[in-house]
Amino acid sequence: MPERNIEFGKFGARGIKGYEAVARQLDVLAGYITTPVTARRGLLARLHYLTRTDHARAAAREAGLTVTDRTVNAWLQGKRIPSKKNLHLIETAYRAVRRHNVARYLLGRLNAEGRGTRVEIHPLNQSQVPRPRQRVVGYRSLNVRQWDRVVEAWANDDAQALDDAWVEKIVDLGSQWGQYEYVTNVGFAA
Template identity: 35%
Template sequence: MGFGQLGAEGIEGGRALAESLDRRTFEYDVSWRRSEEERLAQAVKYLMTKKSGPDTLRAYGITADTGTLTALLSAEQTPVPGQQQRLEQAFRALRRHNVAPHLTGVLDRKRGARRGTRIEIHPVYQEGVQPSHRRDLRVRHKNIWRWKPIVQAWAAQDSLVMEDLWQELISDMDSDYRSYQYVGHIGICG
């Protein structure tokens, strides 16, 4: 029987870990909760000021020149349909790439205390599951010692590698590790 057929809700653990790194990078660090105009201005400014911004723009199919980007930034011009979404995707990709070394350092610095960086693994949501089919799942804690491959896969947006790394991380969680292949949420402590 496949995941969710009895009403459980959640996502793959690797994807949840990537979303947690996204929250840490975009919501806590740069206050991503802004209006569309503010997000567009932030994305354009970031892409214009970073050395690899033009390459990232080309990779996302944006062929705008500096004058067009300046007009977008000053709100003299509005993006064509789909362009704002591509600009935000390009911004996020470049930001992930640029912040990855710092993020790895922050998460690995805690390693000096010989504890690793702790994550909280919240189980799938079982509100939609009949009581007779519910499992007794609890929030689990796990220390991660090697963040570099996780952050590299996250920065490259490689979901297959993230999922493989997740399977490797939970493989030592006793006999119930399969219960955490899908999760409700993952929090990174610290």
């Protein structure tokens, strides 16, 4: 695609890919459990979430948590403690299941019956770039009406699809859309 940055940061610019900022904001809207999985309370909350229904158990298995029900019950009762590898699997499975569970709800909020959601794009940080190499990049906003591909890619944790879907949205900024491939923040509230 035109205007894709090949050597981002070569002269000191700082920022993250726009789709990563979008994923962060969607994660905030998803409302994950804030207590860490390493704390007993956080572990129990995640295990209850993953074992509440047969559908949640199946989704947890698909996400990589393949321990037996007996092991999960021992964890819930405090008879055993999960290994670091299993704690990571529990966290990964919890996030995957949570994303799928809230995706439809977020899609409805973001699409807002066709009105869409206003997105604020904060440009990359050029404070470390030498003065002659700095370019004029200002704060921009746009209204995104169709979030289907973005939310689907986020729910599936597919970075490439999310990047493609996000670039499809920022092309609406006009001929300078490539300047917003890297940003400091993308903000929206639904």
